[in-house]
Amino acid sequence: MSIAALITVYVALGLGAICAIGVLSELRRRRFGPTHSEDRIFRCTKCGLVYTDDADVDRSRCSACGKLNEPIVF
Numbered sequence: 001m002s003i004a005a006l007i008t009v010y011v012a013l014g015l016g017a018i019c020a021i022g023v024l025s026e027l028r029r030r031r032f033g034p035t036h037s038e039d040r041i042f043r044c045t046k047c048g049l050v051y052t053d054d055a056d057v058d059r060s061r062c063s064a065c066g067k068l069n070e071p072i073v074f
Contacts, residue, residue, distance in 0.1 A: 037052070038054075038055040039052040039053060039054060039055060040052065040053055040054070040055055040057065040060070040071040040072075041071060041072045042060045042062075042069045042070070042071050042072065043069065043072055044062040044064065044065060044067055044069050045067065045069060046062065046065050046067040047062065047064050047065045047067075049062055049063070049064045049065075051063060053071075057071075058070075058071075
């Protein structure tokens with residue numbers, strides 16, 4: 001084998017190993033990391049309080065002033 005072929009194989013193996021470590025690290029992070037909350041985020045139009053409620057709630061009552069609010073859509 002020529003020197004150019006040896007260098008190419010060496011670099012390709014190194015990059016492949018780095019990519020494999022990155023993919024395995026990402027899979028591990030996703031499996032053991034915290035999951036996203038399914039709660040909805042609400043902002044009171046009267047007092048400005050930001051709070052969360054269950055995902056199945058369409059309108060939620062503000063705990064500070066009692067006004068019904070719609071969820072924030074991002």
